[in-house]
Amino acid sequence: MIAIVDYDAGNIKSVEKALAHLGEECITTRVPDEIYTADKIILPGVGAFGDAMKKLEDSGLADVIKNAALNGTPLLGICLGLQLMFESSSEAEGVSGLGILKGKILAIPPKEGYKIPHMGWNSISIKSDSRLFKDIPQNSYVYFVHSYYLKAESEEDVAASTEYIVHIHAAVEHDNIFACQFHPEKSGDTGLKILKNFCCL
């Protein structure tokens, strides 16, 4: 059973439907016991870093996610879910993230000829021994929508990267912790395969 953490932060249904399509059992929940007993946890999210952290803190879900991560449960953050797993974001100065992995979320700097958000399909360069990207060809296209990007502290944690104005850490992988800045649930067959890889860990 996969628990999708429900903290009122958008687009949860798409993740749920993608998992259903893959034949995976999942539950969308904010009940700590259901999250603790799940085989795997997905932290989705669309929206603002500050608001989302406040919701996670106020509901007690922040501690539940951190504890589950420490216990070794595979955890997948998607989009804002990836950003929340790091220490801080320039979108909300002074707000601490979950701090499960080390790194910072920064604003994509404006540049002539580029639109922000980074919205659309971009190719990713994949680290060869990645478990999340097992059997995904190099330079596959995935769907991004974001204005802030991850700069992970350790290159070792970076499973995939992309280029848009700056070098963007598009996915991370560290022991039982996984995250994608892009939306695998909206990235066609490539995205479904990535989700399947996570489900099969």
Add this chain to the structure above:
Amino acid sequence: MFTKRIIPCLDVNNGRVVKGVNFVDLKDAGDPVTVGEAYGKAGADELVFLDITASSDARATKIDMVRRVAETVFIPFTVGGGIRTVEDFKLILREGADKVAVNSAAIKNPQLISEAAMKFGSQCVVVAIDAKRRKDGSGFTIYKNGGRIDMGIDAIEWAIEADRLGAGEILLTSMDCDGTKNGYDIELTRTVSDNVSIPVIASGGAGKLEHFKEAFIEGNADAVLAASLFHYKELEISEVKDYLDKEGISVRKS
């Protein structure tokens, strides 16, 4: 490599795709789910569903369609037509749509753009603009209610305002070019695109391969929309992408 997007648009009435889609082997060419899935397989980067249902249960049929599409289509999709309130946004996004397009309601109440952007994020707020050249050649004016009512508002100014209010994208249709197959309105597209900070989807007028290139290179569009051209298989998405790729425009090919 970041890519330009190709987006087929499906008109939906009472839960059925209106213009017949000439895909081979489609069991039900009127079913938005079947058509959406087929376009996903054919290489569409996104889909736009434009609901033109006028009946009293329009909202319910729309939401039912979104729910069903989201079960099998795993690329981003936008739903527009008859969106009036923040509550409409919520119901549609909750069922799995990625973006909601507003037109008339945003002209009537521009705060709808900012309210929806605050609540759900700019990325899901698409402002659809139907623009037409003024007869005196002094620029473009916007229309509402499916192009029936001239609002006397300048299209470029309205696009800038929509951007300022928090729209995430502009879906820009040229009423002069729509249906002509003579190409996108390049001047309109370029002027809007150069004056806003958000992506612009060019719509109306696609008839041949060169038109797509023009929209991207000369029009500075971030994405292009086409309907009948794809539905009647006059061009296939893969053909358009092969052509653009050859012309040095980056596209997603699977």
